[in-house]
Amino acid sequence: MFPTMNDVLLPSSSCLSPLPRRGEKQNASAIILAGGKSSRMGRPKALLPFDGEPLIVHLVRRLSPLFADIVVVAAPDQELPAVPATVVHDTVAYQGPVGGLYYGLQAARTERCFVTACDAPFLNLPLIAYLLEQITDCDVVVPFWQERLQPLHAVYRRWVVALLQEQLVRQELRPVALYTKVRTREVSPEEIRRFDPEGLSFRTMNTPEEYAAALALWRARRVVCTVELFGVARLKAKVASVPLTLPPGATLRDAFAALAEQIPDLVGSVVTADRQGLTAGYACNVNGTLFTCDPTTPLHSGDSVLILSNDAGG
Amino acid sequence: MYGFHRRLLWVELSSGTASWHELTEARLRAFLGGIGLGTSLLYDCAPPAVDPFAPANPLILASAPLVDTGVTTTAKFAVVTTSPLTGFIADSLSSSLFALALKRTGCDAVIITGAAATPVYLFLTEDRVELREAAHLWGKSAQETAAAIQQEWANAEVRVAAIGQAGENRVRFATLSNEGRHAGRGGIGAVMGAKNLKAVAVSGQRRVQVADPDGVEAFATVLRRKSLGPLTAKYREIGTVANVAVFNRLGVLPTHNFQQSTCEAAEALSGEHLLTTRFSRVHGCASCTIRCERLFRALTGEEQRLEYETLFALGPLCGIADPEVVVRAAHLCDRYGLDTISTGGTIAWAMECAEKGIWPAARTQGIRFGSAEALLSLIPAIATRTGLGALLAEGSRRAAAQLGDEAQRWAMHVKGMELPGYEPRSLKTLALGLAVSARGACHNRSGAYEVDFSGQVDRLRAEPGRGALVAAAEDFAAVLDSLIVCKFLRKCFDNFFEQAADLLGAVTGWSYSAEELRRVGERINTLKKLYNIRRGWQPHDDWLPPRLLSEPLPTGVAQGTRLTATELRGMIQGYYTARGWDAQGFVPEQKRQELGIGNEESLSGVANIWHTRVSVGG
Ligand code: SF4
Numbered sequence: 063m064f065p066t067m068n069d070v071l072l073p074s075s076s077c078l079s080p081l082p083r084r085g086e087k088q089n090a091s092a093i094i095l096a097g098g099k100s101s102r103m104g105r106p107k108a109l110l111p112f113d114g115e116p117l118i119v120h121l122v123r124r125l126s127p128l129f130a131d132i133v134v135v136a137a138p139d140q141e142l143p144a145v146p147a148t149v150v151h152d153t154v155a156y157q158g159p160v161g162g163l164y165y166g167l168q169a170a171r172t173e174r175c176f177v178t179a180c181d182a183p184f185l186n187l188p189l190i191a192y193l194l195e196q197i198t199d200c201d202v203v204v205p206f207w208q209e210r211l212q213p214l215h216a217v218y219r220r221w222v223v224a225l226l227q228e229q230l231v232r233q234e235l236r237p238v239a240l241y242t243k244v245r246t247r248e249v250s251p252e253e254i255r256r257f258d259p260e261g262l263s264f265r266t267m268n269t270p271e272e273y274a275a276a277l278a279l280w281r282a283r284r285v286v287c288t289v290e291l292f293g294v295a296r297l298k299a300k301v302a303s304v305p306l307t308l309p310p311g312a313t314l315r316d317a318f319a320a321l322a323e324q325i326p327d328l329v330g331s332v333v334t335a336d337r338q339g340l341t342a343g344y345a346c347n348v349n350g351t352l353f354t355c356d357p358t359t360p361l362h363s364g365d366s367v368l369i370l371s372n373d374a375g376g
Numbered sequence: 377m378y379g380f381h382r383r384l385l386w387v388e389l390s391s392g393t394a395s396w397h398e399l400t401e402a403r404l405r406a407f408l409g410g411i412g413l414g415t416s417l418l419y420d421c422a423p424p425a426v427d428p429f430a431p432a433n434p435l436i437l438a439s440a441p442l443v444d445t446g447v448t449t450t451a452k453f454a455v456v457t458t459s460p461l462t463g464f465i466a467d468s469l470s471s472s473l474f475a476l477a478l479k480r481t482g483c484d485a486v487i488i489t490g491a492a493a494t495p496v497y498l499f500l501t502e503d504r505v506e507l508r509e510a511a512h513l514w515g516k517s518a519q520e521t522a523a524a525i526q527q528e529w530a531n532a533e534v535r536v537a538a539i540g541q542a543g544e545n546r547v548r549f550a551t552l553s554n555e556g557r558h559a560g561r562g563g564i565g566a567v568m569g570a571k572n573l574k575a576v577a578v579s580g581q582r583r584v585q586v587a588d589p590d591g592v593e594a595f596a597t598v599l600r601r602k603s604l605g606p607l608t609a610k611y612r613e614i615g616t617v618a619n620v621a622v623f624n625r626l627g628v629l630p631t632h633n634f635q636q637s638t639c640e641a642a643e644a645l646s647g648e649h650l651l652t653t654r655f656s657r658v659h660g661c662a663s664c665t666i667r668c669e670r671l672f673r674a675l676t677g678e679e680q681r682l683e684y685e686t687l688f689a690l691g692p693l694c695g696i697a698d699p700e701v702v703v704r705a706a707h708l709c710d711r712y713g714l715d716t717i718s719t720g721g722t723i724a725w726a727m728e729c730a731e732k733g734i735w736p737a738a739r740t741q742g743i744r745f746g747s748a749e750a751l752l753s754l755i756p757a758i759a760t761r762t763g764l765g766a767l768l769a770e771g772s773r774r775a776a777a778q779l780g781d782e783a784q785r786w787a788m789h790v791k792g793m794e795l796p797g798y799e800p801r802s803l804k805t806l807a808l809g810l811a812v813s814a815r816g817a818c819h820n821r822s823g824a825y826e827v828d829f830s831g832q833v834d835r836l837r838a839e840p841g842r843g844a845l846v847a848a849a850e851d852f853a854a855v856l857d858s859l860i861v862c863k864f865l866r867k868c869f870d871n872f873f874e875q876a877a878d879l880l881g882a883v884t885g886w887s888y889s890a891e892e893l894r895r896v897g898e899r900i901n902t903l904k905k906l907y908n909i910r911r912g913w914q915p916h917d918d919w920l921p922p923r924l925l926s927e928p929l930p931t932g933v934a935q936g937t938r939l940t941a942t943e944l945r946g947m948i949q950g951y952y953t954a955r956g957w958d959a960q961g962f963v964p965e966q967k968r969q970e971l972g973i974g975n976e977e978s979l980s981g982v983a984n985i986w987h988t989r990v991s992v993g994g
Contacts, residue, residue, distance in 0.1 A: 292622035294613045296648050331606070343606030345829065350626050350933030353831030368625060371610035374829040375863055376619045376684030376797065376819075 087336070089174070090194050092129040093166030094121055095159065095214065096180040097137035097152055102268050107181045108142060110273060113280065113309070117180060122147050124185050125178075127315060127338050131171045134180075135162045158235040159214055160226055167223040179214045183276060184262035186311055188358060192257060193217045193249060201244035205254055207261050213237035215263055219244075262310070283310030286363045289321050292370040295332045295344060299325045308361060314346065315339070315357035317367050332369065345372035378587040379441035379884035380404055384417070385483045387498060387505065389571055390431055390490030394505040399484055405886060406972065409440025411467045412858030412900040413485055414456030418465065419907050419974075421487060428460035428563070429546060429570035431491040437537075437576065439479040440860040441883050444663075445586055447596045448603050449862030451475045451663040459562040460570075461548040461718065461771050462792040462816045464908040464917075466562030469857060471661040474535040474554040480580030488573065497525065497538075497575040502582045510574040514544060517711045518553035518575075525577045538575035539565040540713025542759040546570055547769040549718035549794075550759075553710070556669075556681055557661070560715045561793065562815055563771075587885030595879045602868035603665045611668035611864045616684035617647030619797070620691075627932030628799040631692040632745050633724035634788050634923055637799040638932035641697030645687060650699055666864055674703040682706055688797030689720025694727060695745030705751050712759030718771060721794025723754050725772040726764065728786045735779055738764055788921050790817035800924050802934035803828040804838045808947040809846045812918045812961075814904035822850040823863065836934060838943035843950025851897025858900060899971045902955070906963055906974045915960045918948055 096108040096118050103110075108118040115123075122132055122145045132147035142149060150169045152161055159179075167175055174197055176190055196203045197217050204216040214237075225243055229235070254261060267273040285308040291299050304324055308316040315338050322329045322337040329335060332344055339357055340346055346355045347368040361367070382404070384397040399413075407416040414436045421434045435457045442450040452471040459466030478486075482502045495510040508528075513521045522536035535554065542550035543565030550565030551558040568574070586592045602608075610618050623629040624642030631639040643649060650672055656679050660667025671679050680703045690696060690705040709716045727745045730738035741764065743750045757765025767775045772794055776787035788795045793816025800807030809824030810817045819825060827845045828835035855876060856863060869875050873890035881887050905913070920939070928938045952959060956967045968974040 290625065292625070293618040293648065294609045296621075297613065297651070302648075331609075341606045343609045345831070347626065351836070353829060353835070355831070368622070370622045371618060372829075373607070373610055373864070373867055374619065374825055375611075375823065376616040376688075 087130045088128055088191065088194055089172055090129055091131040091133060091170035091172045091175045091220075092125040093133045093135060093163070093170060093175055093177045094118065094125070094147075094180050095135050095162035095166065095177065096142065097135055097140055097162060098179065098181065103270060103273065106140070107267065108136075108140070110267070112183055112277070116143050117183060119143055119145055120183065121178070121180060121185065124187070124309065127319060127336070128187050128191060129176070133166050133169045135166045135169075157230060159237050160229055160235050163218070163237060164223060164226040164230060167218060167220050167226065170220055173220050174217060175220055176217050177214060179266060181266045181268065182215065182263065183267070183280065184265055184310065186258040186263045188311075188313070189254065189257035189263055192253070196247055196249065199245070200247040202241060202246045203249060204241065204246060205249045205264070207251055207254055207264050211238055211241070211248065212264050258311075280310060284308065284363070285310065285312040285316075285361050285365070287312075287317065287361050287365040287367060289317060289367045289369060292368065294371065295328065295369045298327055298331055301325070312361045313357060314348075314354070314359045314361065314367065317361060318357065340369065343372055345370055377401075378585050379445075379880075380409070380484050381479075381482045381582070381584060383483050384485045384487065385500070385505065386487045386489070387507075388490045389488060389492045389496070389507065389573060392507055396483075404441075404484075406896065406899060408855070408858035408880075408896060409443070409484060410438055410452065410454040410469070410858040410860040411456065411854060412896065413440070414438035414454045414467060415465065415900055415903050415907065417485060417487060418456050418458070419903055421489070422458060422907075424910050425912075426458060428458045428463065428567060431571065432489060433458045433567060433570075435488040435564070435567050435571065435573075436485060437478060437488075438485040439475065439483070440858060441880060442859045442861060443479045444476050444584060445592055445596070445883055446663070447592065447861070447879070448600050448663060448665045449661070449865045450860060451661050452860040452862065453478050454857065454860065455552055455559040455564050457562075457564055457567045458911070459793075459815065460546070460566045461563040464791055464816070464911055464913065465814055465904050466564055466567075467815055467821075467857075467904070468552075468559035468561050468564055469860065470537065470552065470554055470557045470559040471862070472555045472557055473662045474537050474578065476662055477533070477535040477578040477580055479584065480582050481578050482580060482582040486576070488571065491570060492572040495572050495574050497521075497577055498573065499529075499577045501579045513538075513574045515541060517541075518713055519556070519711075521575050522554070525575060529577075529579075531579065534577050534579045536575050536577045539568045539573075540711060540759070542566075542712045542714045542769075543569040544574070545759065545761045545769065547714065547758055547761065548771045548774070549715040549722070551713045551715050553713055556659075556710070558710075558713075558715070561717065561818060563715075565713050586883045588882040591882030592879070595875075595882060599865065599868055600665050603865055605868075607867040608666050608864060611666050614647045614651060615668045615670040615682075617650060617670060617682055617687055619647070619684040620687055621646035621648055623688075623797070625933070627802050627929060627934035627937075629688065629692055630795065630797055630799050632695050633693060633721075633728045633786060634795065634799070634921075635728070635927075636931050637802055637929050637934060639692035639697075641692065644697060645691045645699055645702065647684075647687075650682070654699060654703065661862075664862065666862070668864055672699075672703055674707065675700055676704065678704065678707045680704075680707045680710070685797050686716040686720075689717045689724075690751065693720045693724045693797070694751055695724075696748065696751060697746065698748060701748040701751060705755060708752065708755040712755065714755065714759060717796050718794040719755060719758065721788055722758070722768050722772045722775065723751060725776065725783075725787050726754070726768060729776075729779065729783050732782075732786070734783045734786075785922050788817075788923065790920060791815075791917050793817045795921070798825050799929070799934075800920060801929050801937050801939045802932075803835050804939065804943075804947070805833060805835070805842045805845055807838070807920060807924070807939055807944065808842050808951060809849065811920050811944060811948060812846065812951050813850075814901070814908055820863065821853055821857075822846055823853050823866075824849045836937050838939060838947050840946045840950030840953075842947050843952070844954035846951055847898075847901075847954040850901050851894055854897040854900040855893055858896070895971070898955075899973055902963055902967065902971055903973045905957075905961075906968070909962060918961055920944060
């Protein structure tokens with residue numbers, strides 16, 4: 063019999079959404095604002111341990127399957143762990159979110175830029191992908207949640223950087239001031255609920271209590287599931303099943319990425335090189351009933367993800 | 377002419393004569409080769425009500441345009457006749473060096489009619505047809521027969537397809553075997569036995585030309601490369617035995633004569649496990665880059681090729697959990713020349729009847745699920761028609777008819793052919809494919825299970841729309857089987873009909889559109905149906921065994937899943953509609969005309985094109 067791997071708590075990875083081209087990264091940038099003061103938290107938020115790694119590392123990793131380009135905006139002297147992203151530092155400290163946005167958009171390499179703060183750990187990639195899709199004929203896409211706009215979970219066209227520069231000169235440090243000057247699309251709570259019923263995407267951590275509560279919620283909402291391997295996948299992996307712990311709201315994409323992380327030998331042969339799907343010879347089934355390779359298929363705790371040959375001939 | 381020799385050899389065993397005939401371009405264009413050509417010749421040559429064991433039942437070996445062109449997985453030939461198991465058409469494929477040698481004899485097809493007075497074998501080269509005495513080969517296995525014939529000619533290049541004892545004894549599911557492979561289903565070996573024809577031996581050097589060698593090579597290169605990529609990894613790295621564990625997990629592994637669709641011993645019998653414990657070597661057909669065959673070793677030393685269907689039928693279906701027993705049982709089946717699916721299916725039926733007390737004689741002799749002794753003793757008994765084997769050699773349908781109504785409830789067959797290793801209740805498209813298949817319960821002539829596994833449908837739900845999917849799958853399979861290309865290469869085509877039409881054009885010089893090729897598939901399947909109708913097919917023949925329509929699945933992820941008669945009827949209606957047949961499943965005259973088939977006047981068509989007569993020695 064094949065051994066079963068010990069249950070390992072995996073750092074979370076990625077997921078994705080109703081994308082036009084499933085399984086491909088978006089030609090878009092993610093900007094993470096990491097240079098906030100963290101005064102109420104008492105220690106730098108970007109370095110808070112989260113899911114087994116510093117929060118900024120966690121956020122970059124969660125966003126990386128969706129974005130071709132990631133920019134982290136840090137304070138002038140802020141030290142950060144190594145991350146696979148472009149790190150830029152504010153030249154003028156603490157100009158608020160408009161400052162961070164400005165530096166981030168300046169460094170972005172693509173036209174569409176999603177902006178988030180580094181204290182919002184409950185990223186919902188399907189929602190983010192939806193926001194990106196909405197920018198077609200406007201300049202800003204901003205969610206409206208709990209009676210206010212959410213400028214730090216929004217999508218901006220890169221060109222608005224010029225307007226932000228003017229705002230900085232005028233010391234107009236509230237991002238919403240931008241929205242009257244450009245074509246802005248507000249995303250309604252109903253739209254948001256389709257992806258994120260509780261609005262966890264907008265939940266931030268400003269105090270040690272909020273941090274502890276977020277960690278507890280994260281643990282409670284993790285998706286604990288099993289990948290079962292059959293045929294060539296099993297032979298290559300040398301195990302028949304792999305237990306995985308995935309982030310809240312996980313989809314098949316998270317399972318593929320986490321599996322690749324556990325068993326690197328599968329990358330390229332069974333799991334695609336970008337770790338977001340399966341290669342051509344393999345199929346996937348959830349719980350023995352649903353055949354699907356759609357990476358956006360949601361997973362729930364207790365699910366089994368079967369990886370098998372896509373040819374049932376005998 | 378490119379791709380074909382355009383020659384047919386007709387051997388008449390009773391009179392000891394042979395004649396060559398021209399194959400018309402119209403026939404070859406309309407039916408290609410392999411299963412298609414064989415079906416068209418059978419339709420035109422077989423007397424309407426011929427008994428499968430009567431001398432007049434033609435046995436047809438058909439080559440195909442892609443054979444010997446260097447395209448991977450195409451070293452195959454078809455055998456077509458009237459099945460002694462079903463009474464309808466039997467069409468089977470086998471492969472490897474025999475297929476290449478057959479084509480190099482300069483014939484696209486061989487029709488064998490009549491029956492020899494004493495055992496003979498047919499020896500065929502480009503310039504020689506002989507019937508040779510075979511009394512000394514009677515009783516030998518196919519492998520021993522091949523070795524003896526090669527020795528007789530002092531030529532290891534002579535390729536031999538032969539029957540074993542099961543064929544000699546007219547076991548209704550006996551195979552024709554060459555190089556360890558079998559034209560397995562439908563009792564072709566028994567038809568040969570009835571003709572006193574032990575073997576066909578071929579040797580030839582006549583290579584056929586292709587119209588566009590560079591074009592064919594370009595296709596061959598792409599397919600070769602793709603055949604070594606991820607799309608065929610299952611076949612290259614494990615073989616079909618990979619199905620056992622995953623089929624069990626998906627609740628589609630028939631167990632205990634279809635009483636369950638999961639098996640506790642599935643992991644022990646899985647290909648993944650066997651590879652780590654009993655693997656002997658990899659093998660493959662000639663001209664194949666995939667090489668899907670896996671040979672395993674019994675503790676007693678026998679080396680045995682195992683396929684999923686063999687593993688399922690001699691393992692879970694009979695309640696056998698020990699791989700050692702399965703390997704030995706498979707070895708016996710190969711040695712005697714028995715179709716492993718029908719052997720396992722018939723024995724599993726016997727086991728159930730014995731356990732239920734319906735067949736007291738079997739019960740007294742210890743026939744029961746899981747009994748290695750029962751399995752290993754019944755196989756030789758069937759092949760030699762001795763003891764309980766005398767009844768079982770008739771197949772589950774005929775055997776059950778002799779035991780009465782209750783026994784018939786548990787006979788898992790369609791049109792008399794035992795079911796393959798895919799549970800129909802949890803694979804509804806496959807269920808329809810099995811019910812309507814012209815050759816009986818066959819998974820290969822439609823491959824409809826692929827629809828269920830694809831995610832494009834809910835495999836647990838029955839819908840009339842499956843009819844169109846099954847018809848399309850059958851037409852696809854018919855073209856594959858007539859070109860001939862191995863099914864395990866099918867995923868390497870991006871757009872099968874487009875690419876196959878271009879490849880066929882490069883081989884034959886004929887221009888085909890994708891649509892025309894699809895039509896070829898429809899024509900072949902419709903002609904098979906017409907053949908069956910001529911043999912007395914009735915709507916009730918397109919149906920499934922009562923168990924599948926009355927019992928829900930008791931175990932596994934599909935537990936509780938049912939298939940009702942109403943659902944099946946709805947799917948069958950959907951299939952007839954998709955095919956353009958009438959509500960009863962008969963083919964309307966208009967459809968015959970549209971496809972240019974089924975004209976009864978063509979019955980004498982082949983006889984009219986005699987060119988040469990040669991005498992053959994005995
Ligand atoms: S894939 Fe297997 S069955 Fe097909 S031609 Fe190759 S060896 Fe033969």
